[in-house]
Amino acid sequence: MRGRGGAGFLTGIKWKTVVEAKADQKYICCNADEGDSGTFADRMVMEGDPFMLIEGMMIAGIASGASKGFIYIRSEYPYAIATMKEAIAIATKAGWLGANIQHTDKSFTLEVRRGGGAYICGEETAMLESLEGRRGVVRAKPPIPALEGLFGKPTIINNVLSFAAVPFIMAKGAKAYQDFGMGRSRGTMPFQLGGNLNQGGIVEKAFGVTLRELVEGFGGGPYMGKPLRAVQVGGPLGAYLSADELEIKMDYETLAAKGAMLGHGGIVVFDASVDMAQQARFAMEFCAIESCGKCTPCRIGSVRGVEVIDKIVAGVEAQTNAALLEDLCTTMTDGSLCAMGGLTPMPVMSALTKFPQDFGLPKQKKLAAE
Ligand SMILES: Cc1cc2nc3c(=O)[nH]c(=O)nc-3n(C[C@H](O)[C@H](O)[C@H](O)COP(=O)(O)O)c2cc1C
Ligand code: SF4
Structure with missing residues (x-):
């Protein structure tokens, strides 16, 4: 287990x-x-x-x-x-x-x-x-x-x-428990569906169910039939997945291989009206507010992260600041004492790389550092 x-x-x-x-x-x-x-x-x-x-x-x-x-x-x-x-x-x-x-x-x-x-x-x-x-x-x-x-x-x-x-x-x-699931993820998980969905709630399924089966099959797709834009899996520190990633199997390793995580099984759906730059900003701000303050990459990094995202969105040296944000995220990932600061870059970087247009960046993100 x-x-x-x-x-x-x-x-x-x-x-x-x-x-x-x-x-x-x-x-x-x-x-x-x-x-x-x-x-x-x-x-x-x-x-x-x-x-x-x-x-x-x-x-x-x-x-x-x-x-x-x-x-x-x-x-x-x-x-x-x-x-x-x-x-x-x-x-x-x-x-x-x-x-x-x-x-x-x-x-x-x-x-x-x-x-x-x-x-x-x-x-x-x-x-x-x-x-x-x-x-x-x-x-x-x-x-x-x-x-x-x-x-x-x-x-x-x-x-x-x-x-x-x-x-x-x-x-x-x-054995009965192991019979459910796939790979190294055995048993069942009560997936929790929320956000802009027709039908929220809990669906207990064996690991390996696809995100599409959960979001469209059980959740009925986005509310009022609007197009789906993003899904955040695994809570506020989880990555954003885009509409073309719904075939992903819900197990620990498959998600990790995609730079995402299963976390506690929370699935939050966003329709076409979402602004992903604001979601990235929210992730950094959440970390700044909730940080316990013990280590510097998280305590200071999250505050600087909000400022840098604001600059990118305002068009202030957007490419240079996008590279700076990426650099800051690497420092937070590698240098934070716990997963609060260590995982906040996951939603931030997934939003930046998958939805650069929301940050005012070209679709194929090209960072100044590259
Ligand atoms: C910032 C942060 C918040 C967490 N919040 C919870 C939580 O609310 N509930 C929880 O069970 N684990 C939470 N965890 C994970 C716990 O540290 C721990 O891994 C878990 O409780 C161990 O139980 P498990 O082995 O049954 O998963 C959190 C971890 C971090 C870094
Ligand atoms: S990473 Fe963890 S230990 Fe470090 S300040 Fe943030 S919450 Fe505290």
Whole structure:
């Protein structure tokens, strides 16, 4: 299983590291900050089937010897917070949480924590800081959270969807899970459709479904039949795909090979009225606002990025500034401490290279540096 929070890291390796770590206390943390634009699958799970998440976390706790777990839920999800709290109370009363689960020697308690209200609090180490009562600032790795996580103890951190997949795997077996998907992306993904679509919502499909099947088949194409211009896959740090890229298969490797990413499975559709230069500017501005401020490429780079895009759009030395933007994006990609600054160039550069005309640049972008 690949983690569903965004990075697609192998869950088994993470769990094994915590299982093998020697410590007097271990923790299970569920990342339910769900900050990506156009995503809501975590919320649907928590509000619709909270026991699936509780069961997955409890299995993680028993497997790794962690007796305590936290669910870090974004503050904008009051119903999910209330539902999870009530479900935890019900499960505890029924003897599925707490001391001596179902009269065994296993114990596992769960607590809900309200998120700090910033996008960066979804980054796992910033989430740990926030859980410990501090401002959500990214921690440098190593040490990895699996060895030194919450309160310095070995910690399994997974997304809601990752934990929620565990009961199925335990009940039906790994083979049944592996039968879904393609390549190294196994199982299913609840793709979340939004934006200028006829039909938004969640479609749970095996990895390998095409973007066209999702956007046109399930989403019914752009609202009011307008032509589709771009699709952003994978949240605010994901790349923009153009209308001629809809045949792409939705799995981690295929998207990565296209300079894109699957992320948390968010798909936002834009019709012909979109201005892609403004979307690129929005990505940089989002990074400037949400940056935790710990490292320079992200903190300063994103502010300079907005200024440079404004100059390109205003026609001020457009070619030179486009080359400068590309250079800045390389610095952010290579030099940022976490994926916030490291991935912001993805939407920016995909917009610039695929839709140069929106920046006032010639269709075949030719940068001054070339
Ligand atoms: C800026 C930023 C925001 C993130 N937001 C979330 C989030 O809201 N929810 C989430 O599960 N993972 C988020 N992540 C990914 C986490 O750092 C981490 O990889 C994930 O929670 C691990 O769980 P998984 O292995 O089940 O995917 C974010 C990462 C970054 C860099
Ligand atoms: S990349 Fe941005 S969000 Fe991440 S550590 Fe650096 S300043 Fe903080």
